[in-house]
Amino acid sequence: MSALTAFTGARIFDGDLWHQGAALLVEAGRIAAIVADRDIPAGAVRAPLEGARIVPGFVDLQVNGGGGVLMNEQPDVDGIRTICAAHARFGTTALLPTLITDTPEVTARTIAAGIAAKAANVPGFLGLHLEGPHLSIARKGAHDPKLIRPMQADDLQRIVEARGKLDALLTTVAPESVSNEQIAALAGAGVAVSLGHSDSGYATVAAAVAAGASMMTHLFNAMSPLGHREPGMVGGALDLGHLNAGLIADGFHVDPVSIGVALRAKKGPGRIFLVTDAMSTIGTDMTGFTLNGREIFRKDGRLTLADGTLAGADIDMIACVRFMHDQAGLELEEALRMASLYPAEAIGMTGRKGRLTHGHDADFVVLDDGLAVRATFIGGVQVYRV
Structure with a gap:
C-alpha cells in the first residue's frame, strides 16, 4: 500500500495510549501518524472501520x-x-x-x-x-x-x-x-x-x-x-x-x-x-x-x-x-x-514493531468489542479479514 490511507472510525491504541475521534495514517507500508479526524489530509484514501479497535500487531x-x-x-x-x-x-x-x-x-x-x-x-x-x-x-x-x-x-x-x-x-x-x-x-x-x-x-x-x-x-x-x-x-x-x-x-x-x-x-x-x-x-x-x-x-x-x-x-x-x-x-x-x-x-525490533507511531511498520490488528480479530494488516496490506 503506497497511497496515503486513513483508517477511520476506530479507537486506536498506539502501544501507550488510546486515541478516539482519530485516524491511523499509513503510507508505503509504514505508520505516517495518528491524527484527529478533522486533520486527515484531503488526498488520503479513507478506509472506515466503524466501532472497531486498532491495536499493534x-x-x-x-x-x-x-x-x-x-x-x-x-x-x-x-x-x-x-x-x-x-x-x-x-x-x-x-x-x-x-x-x-x-x-x-x-x-x-x-x-x-x-x-x-x-x-x-x-x-x-x-x-x-x-x-x-x-x-x-x-x-x-x-x-x-x-x-x-x-x-x-x-x-x-x-x-x-x-x-x-x-x-x-x-x-x-x-x-x-x-x-x-x-x-x-x-x-x-x-x-x-x-x-x-x-x-x-x-x-x-x-x-x-x-x-x-x-x-x-x-x-x-x-x-x-x-x-x-x-x-x-x-x-x-x-x-x-x-x-x-x-x-x-x-x-x-x-x-x-x-x-x-x-x-x-x-x-x-x-x-x-x-x-x-x-x-x-x-x-x-x-x-x-x-x-x-x-x-x-x-x-x-x-x-x-x-x-x-x-x-x-x-x-x-x-x-x-x-x-x-x-x-x-x-x-x-x-x-x-x-x-x-x-x-x-x-528481540531488538523496537524501531519497527510493537507500536503504531511514525516510522513503525504498519502492522496492526482490528478487534471487535469481544477481542475477536476482524482483520490483520502487515506492512499496511490486509492479509486476513473475517
Missing part, C-alpha cells in the same frame, strides 16, 4: 507450527508461509518460526528456508528461533533426548553465519550444554540467546547473563523452580533485571496465580512477554500429529505425549491476550503490550 517469538504445518516436519519456504498465514488470522503480524530440537541436517534445512523466506518477503516472517538441541536432558520436556547434545564449534559457526543473513535469530540453550564463551560469541554476533530447558542454579544463570544471554524461554516450564535456598532458573528470570522472559498464557503451562506473582516480582528493565509455543494444530481441526516420530495428542486445549508431558501449546496470540485480561486480571493495555511491544523490545 502481535509479535510471537516462539511458534513451532500452524495451519497443519510443523517447522520440524516441513522446513521450507512453503511451510514458513503456511505458519505465518495461520497465525495472521489471530493477530500475529511478526513471528519466529521455531525449530524444536532436531538433527543437524534438519537444522541446516530450516536455516536455509529462513534465508529464502526473507528473500521472498513472506508476510509475517521475522526470523528464526532454534530451540535446542543444546539443552539439558534433565529438563527436556517434549524434546527428544536422543537428539539433545552439547554445542560444538560447527554448531556455533552455523548459527553465527545464519544471523548475518536474517533480520533476527534467537536460540534457546541450556548452560549445561554450552559454555559462557560460546554464549558470548553468539551474543557478539547479534544472536539473541535465551536460556531454557535447564536445571541450572541461580549463579550459573547469572554467569550466562553476564556472558550475553538476554532471555528466558517459557518461564516456569522446563526449568529449575524458585526454591527457598536455591532461586534456580525461575529466580534468575525474575531477579536479573536485564533478562526478558517468554510466558505461555494458556492456563495449562502456568497457573494464573503464578503469573501474577511473576509479574509483580519481575525486575526491570527486562519484561515478561507472551509467546504461544504453538504447534501445527492452530487454525485446524487436527486431533494429533507427530514430532520426531512420536505421537502428540490434542484434547481439551492441551497437547501431550503419550505419558502426559505437555508438548507445545494449542493456543493463538489473541487467546493469550484474552486469558491475561480475563483470567490473570491484567489491564487490557498491558496484555496488549505483552503481545506486541515487549517481545519487540526483547
